[in-house]
Amino acid sequence: MAKITMREAISQALMEEMDRDPAVFIMGEEVGVWGGTYAVTKGFYDKYGPDRIKDTPIAENAIIGGAIGAAMVGQRPVAELMTINFGFSAMDYIVNQAPKLHYMFGGQFTLPLVIRAVGGGGRQLGATHSQTPDAIFAHFPGLKVVSPGTPEDAKGLLKSAIRSNDPILFIEHATMYQVRGDVPDDEYLIPIGKSKVQREGNDLTIVTYCKGLELSVKAAEELSKEGIEAEIVDLRTLRPLDMEPVLESFKKTNRAIVVEEGWKSYGVGSEIVSRMYEEAFDYIDAPILRIAQKEVPLPYNRTLEQAALPQVPDIVAAAKEVLK
């Protein structure tokens, strides 16, 4: 096991899949000569050349639309959105075309498309470039939405995504590229659509994913000092959503909070809590709380930005609240 960064893990996944399958190629803004805004594809252009590492115009609808076309004729494009916020410019392709083509053409086409998108706040990029709109995309049947919280998961899930014949939105967090974690030395895949218990505990369940995992692990360490052992279930995939580990954990702890970085209203937490009410009603011993971003456009000012984003103390406080 090597300890590598999230950036390295994603790079490795891309490179391994490109080496394995010549149909895999990358397209996006500044992915080639520049090496990617977050340096994920640094060195790729020199290794694979302009045919497989395509710099595109600043036109997201062209990037995603082009990638869809390529996927329909048998290529395996990995299209990059410099930020997920730019995805709104390509919304029709992402939610209205890609998820439905296989269905509407009666299975004549498959769409082996991966859209890598950088989401999340905390880097003072202003209200329009700092959003965590994951729930919006996870709303649409036909589009798989993956968002890992560890390097190991990022690598294994991205490799699975590239090999999948379905369109997949792969959301990475802007502040997590330097997060380090153990990654197996040998090749491995992690199946899409499987939640995972990342930390075991008996007192309460924290359901989370992506950036929320990083925060929740820190919160769990603090809670542990006070004798509270939280079990953390990492969703990893928002659609298809795997509730089994969540419900199993909750049936043990009977208390839960959901941590997400996006806004609370109509969010991932809303979905998780609803499912728990529907599927584990008789196990609820306290209201299930959601920890999420304040309901404002994310401020640029660093102090205000941090105040609006969910933080470790918020999770600790909510955990104690549900344990009352």
Added chain:
Amino acid sequence: MAETINMPKLGFDMAEGLLVRWVKQVGENINKGDVLAEIETDKATVEVESSASGVVLQLIVDQGTMVPVNAPIAVIGAAGEKVDAPVADSGKQKAEVKVDEKPIPAKPEAAPVTQTVTTPQPAEETVEKGGPVKASPLAKKVARDNKVDLSRVQGSGPGGRVVRKDVEAALSSGAAAMPPAKPSVSMPMPSVVPISHEDETIQLTKLRRAIARRMTESTTSIPHFYVTHEYKMDAVMAMRKQANEYLPDNEKLSVNDFIVKAVALTLRQFPNLNASFAGDKVVHHGAVNVGVAVAVENGLLTVAHKDTDQKPLRQISNEVKGMVRRAREGKVKPDDIEGSTFSISNMGMFDVENFAAIINPPEAAILAVGSAREVPVVEKGEVKVGWRMKATISVDHRVSDGAEAAQFMQALAGFLENPVRMLV
């Protein structure tokens, strides 16, 4: 084709119901079985299910209106369908609709209490539980599984919410078992420093209000008289013991089951006590439906066992058990609590020697049953040990007189003291 929904009749003495709330509004889609409205009867608020699917075309009565039984309350049909006028109650016309288009009513086992086939079968009724106990769903489940009375559990959660550990604590201390707890022998010594206890005002629940109103009505309008009789219960006790050896745990017969059956058979001989006073006449009910009073959270319900005189003991026992369970869980169906013609209140399990009950209007009588106990008895000049049980009948003097009541009690002894008669 538009279908009319009528005010359902939920008991033989129900003449009208208060339309409390429309759940669906004009223009809304509705499926057969969806809740259309809530109506309030004497005993509870009941949800009225739609017997048709389509669009709500017309709501004929306003919320808060008292509506006679069988009067049309709403029209359901296809979107855009024209409704001429409130459709009058015409059983024949609707019967045709039923035959042509409608499948069998969803709950055919519910006794058809009205003459029209289209009477919607009400949903499970929402008996409003007394001063709601705040408890988590998990705590409620644990309490349910272990028969713990939540109202006796001290909640430790926010705002006094009962959570699982409170129920478990109550379980391990045995303080909250249902039926209502035995007096605790391990009460702590009173503190030397007097603690001041504040007065507490409890708002009446709908059930409590109904009990208050009906019991006041009963004692102020019905001239009660009482006859007490002591029964030799040795034979019933022996037969019960013997019968239960052959029955699975969940079907064991209770003493009360024997009393219910014996009362039903006796009532068949005394139609004047299986009756209702109705101003210038007395109605002798054709069916013998024995009501059994059940203590529920913060109140009392009488579940109505149907055609009791005609059913075997084991069936009576099972049916009453089911109704009692539903009553305690607050899931009683209208049919469970409506239609009794005579009631029994049995406090035998509380070590009660004897008591007198208040008549449950519009019935003519009620039997209050004490505990069956082993007592010294004199037989042929010798003191022996025997099972004895006292029961007191309360009778509406407008309907019957002491002699008839006394004969009823004697006839009842004929069954209780020779229980084999209940089997043949």
